[in-house]
Amino acid sequence: TQLLEQSPQFLSIQEGENLTVYCNSSSVFSSLQWYRQEPGEGPVLLVTVVTGGEVKKLKRLTFQFGDARKDSSLHITAAQPGDTGLYLCAGAKGNQGGKLIFGQGTELSVKP
Amino acid sequence: DAGVTQSPTHLIKTRGQHVTLRCSPISGHKSVSWYQQVLGQGPQFIFQYYEKEERGRGNFPDRFSARQFPNYSSELNVNALLLGDSALYLCASSLLAGGAITPNEQFFGPGTRLTVL
Numbered sequence: 081t082q083l084l085e086q087s088p089q090f091l092s093i094q095e096g097e098n099l100t101v102y103c104n105s106s107s108v109f110s111s112l113q114w115y116r117q118e119p120g121e122g123p124v125l126l127v128t129v130v131t132g133g134e135v136k137k138l139k140r141l142t143f144q145f146g147d148a149r150k151d152s153s154l155h156i157t158a159a160q161p162g163d164t165g166l167y168l169c170a171g172a173k174g175n176q177g178g179k180l181i182f183g184q185g186t187e188l189s190v191k192p
Numbered sequence: 193d194a195g196v197t198q199s200p201t202h203l204i205k206t207r208g209q210h211v212t213l214r215c216s217p218i219s220g221h222k223s224v225s226w227y228q229q230v231l232g233q234g235p236q237f238i239f240q241y242y243e244k245e246e247r248g249r250g251n252f253p254d255r256f257s258a259r260q261f262p263n264y265s266s267e268l269n270v271n272a273l274l275l276g277d278s279a280l281y282l283c284a285s286s287l288l289a290g291g292a293i294t295p296n297e298q299f300f301g302p303g304t305r306l307t308v309l
Contacts, residue, residue, distance in 0.1 A: 084234075113297065122196070122282050122300035123235070168234050172296050178225060178248045178286075180298060182234030 083107055084171055086183035093159055094191055101154045101186045103169035109181075110174040112152050114143055117166040117185075159190045194219070196285050196301035204307045205273050213268045213304045217285030223247070224266040225298060226258055227282040235282055241266055242288070270306075278308045 085104045093099055103112070111130045115123035127136050129145035129152065136143045140163075142155040152169055166187050170180040197216045205211055217224050223242040227235035237250040241260035260266045264285075270277055284298035 086234075111296070115300075120280075120303075120305070122284075122302045125297060125299060128297050170234075178223060178240035178242065178296055179237045179250070180225070180227075180235075180284075180296070182227075182236070184232075184234050 083181050084169055084183035086167075086169060086186050088186060089184065090187045090189075092189045092191065095160055096158050097190075099156050099159060099188070101167055101169075101188075103152045103154075103183050105150050105171065107171070107173070108149050109171035110149070112145055112149075112169060112171045113180065114152070114154055115168040115170060117168060123168055156188075159188075161190045161192050164188055164190050196283055196299055198281075198283050198301040198304050200304060201302065202305045202307075204309065206309050207273055207275060209273050209308075210269065210271045211273060211306060213270075213281050213283075213306075214265065215268070215283030215285075215301060216265045217283075218299055221285040221287050221299075222264055223286045223288060223296075224260055224264065225284045225286070226266070226268045227284065227300075228252075229280040229282055229303070231279075238268070273308045275308050278306060280305050 087102045113128045114126045117123040127143045132147045132149045134145045140157045144153050166185045168185045170182045199214045225240040226238040229235040239258045240248040244260045255271045258268045280303040282303045283301045286298045
């Protein structure tokens with residue numbers, strides 16, 4: 081059972097385009113983290129959101145946590161080839177704070 | 193400051209063998225978690241250790257075991273290896289154990305690529 085569903089699974093776009101990745105669940109999470117992973121490497125933490133409705137910005141990346149803390153989105157403005165990678169969302173539940181539940185990832189390819 | 197380090201980076205074993213993977217957390221971090229990432233999927237939680245005690249266990253068989261040492265480094269052991277154990281094994285460190293109030297921000301190492309033939 082996949083508790084966190086990410087969509088789309090694959091995305092291939094041209095440099096300069098905008099995109100949104102979605103992370104959805106029927107479960108409530110106490111916090112949600114977004115990671116970016118390159119081939120053969122470990123995931124790199126981008127952001128943590130903890131409050132329902134919270135919006136965080138990291139340069140051209142905008143992260144939002146749903147009001148009910150069941151879903152999240154990542155929006156990239158004017159994508160660049162350096163944004164290429166696997167984007168993973170991961171949620172933590174209050175009573176299992178040490179265990180991150182990951183989505184299956186979104187493979188993004190940005191072509192020059 | 194050094195990030196999370198893992199050794200070895202790559203490992204090739206045959207079915208039935210045993211393997212030990214090692215992890216050193218970020219200095220000052222007391223929690224280490226282990227994840228298995230099969231190609232094309234997100235990481236799956238195996239264990240969490242905090243202050244040398246097991247704090248959580250994922251849905252993995254008893255062939256998987258781990259421990260944490262007084263210096264907070266950790267080992268993951270897998271016995272009787274199966275072909276399906278081939279994966280990237282990731283170690284993540286965090287300052288605290290994580291709970292309802294304190295978000296558990298985890299920082300990952302580069303992983304150990306295990307191939308079972």
